Amino acid sequence: MPRARYKSLVDSFAQAIRSGRMPAGTRLPTHRQLAADHRLALATASRVYSELEAMGLVSGETGRGTFVREIALPPGQGSGQMPVASDLLDLNFNYPSLPGQANLLRTALRQLALSGDLEALLRYQPHAGRLHERAAVARHLLSRGLSVAAEQVLVVSGAQHGLAVSLMALLKPGDVIAVDALTYSGFKVLAETLHLDIVAMPVTTSGPDLDYLQGLCQRRLVKAVYSMPTLHNPLGWVMDMAQRERLVAIARQHNLMIIEDAAYAFLAEQAPPPLATLAPERTLYVGGLSKSVATGLRVGFIAAPAAWVRGLERTLMATTWNVPGVMSAIAVAWLEDGTVAQLEAQKREDARARQAVAAQVFKGLVTVSHASSYFLWLPLADNLRADQVAMTLQGKGVSVSTAEPFAVSAQVPHALRLALGSVPMPALRDALMTVRKAVAW
Secondary structure: OOHHHHHHHHHHHHHHHHHOOOOOOOEOOOHHHHHHHHOOOHHHHHHHHHHHHHOOOEEEEOOOEEEEOOOOOOOOOOOOOOOOOOOOEEOOOOOOOOOOHHHHHHHHHHHHHOOOOHHHHHOOOOOOOOHHHHHHHHHHHHOOOOOOOHHHEEEEOOHHHHHHHHHHHHOOOOOEEEEEOEOOHHHHHHHHHOOOEEEEEOEOOOOEOHHHHHHHHHHOOEEEEEEOOEOOOOOOOEOOHHHHHHHHHHHHHHOOEEEEEOOOHHHOOOOOOOHHHHOOOOEEEEEEOOOOOOOOOOOEEEEOOHHHHHHHHHHHHHHOOOOOHHHHHHHHHHHHOOHHHHHHHHHHHHHHHHHHHHHHHOOOOOOEEOOOOOEEEEEOOOOOOHHHHHHHHHHOOEEOEEOHHHEOOOOOOOEEEEEOOOOOHHHHHHHHHHHHHHHHO
16 A cells, blocks of 8 residues: 555544544444455554554554544543642542641751751762661661661652662663553553563452463563562552562572562551562662652652662762752651651551542442552443543543553553542542442443
């Protein structure tokens, strides 16, 4: 098919979709039907749909066909996550906060202003943080079941920065990294940006399919595995001890690096030991205070094997040089005076209360969650499309995320991920009832 004719067919479909003549949800002809209707080679027909999909106009679904996407859906509800407009009830983005946290900040700033070390905070800091700050984080990690030396801790600008530093320092473009088929959207974007070869591991109700990981390592040279063993985002599982031990055994057998994301680990009490405790020689433990304290406090940490610390420090230097001293000083003060522990306990109670509301609202529907997590996974019925439901809810003043930002595999499930931590508690039930009506009534 001449290129001009091929492009004109793509343009024709694109114009029909953008003008509304082919509305969201329209099923397009099969590849074979398109080829027959326009006298194309089957490969060319497939190329037409591939280009439309790359433009974000259609989505192909195995066993169902190719459908027009809801292109009016704002960012954050379809292809990526970001804070939403202030006039929407935000079930999309988690920034859990408790009453009185602003007063905690006022007090901390007053105390900092009286500090004799104030002038030092205006100067460059060591790349990995001052040693007493690293020691404070190491003491904090003991409450998570992880014992590391202060010299193995690096202070970073939030957990997302910690993940970025880890990948940049220890992997290179083209390296294969195994991740859950549904995973944290920020890691997905980061791995794609760094041109890593992401391979999706199928997920079960309680963790990744480790049989698949074992087979994958036998077929390909896998360099790393990214895991959220304690409170997975978005599915809420906590891997049991047997699963953790098997994952570690596979990592040792095939010399895998383990990147353990512990951003929400504080919400799960009495969890098994971290992977970093079971395999300290190959695990990077990454966490932060954004969820346990406040998203504006961009302080996180990496606990790493001693042999990897120097490379991580070099990447810290290349990215931010060091965490701003004022931020790390506030974070460390709150770690040492018990404020962080107090906020974590209060947020566990808050999350449990919000999950109880969600359980009442969605009674009778299939949901996936943890009893003390700030999110809930809501699979949709076969006759519903996630992008259309999200658009309907936006019109009703509620912002949600579809499964797309979290999906690594080609097949994206029709589901919603509901963040429960951002809507004020008095408004949460009404927001969730709006969702219920959109998906079940």
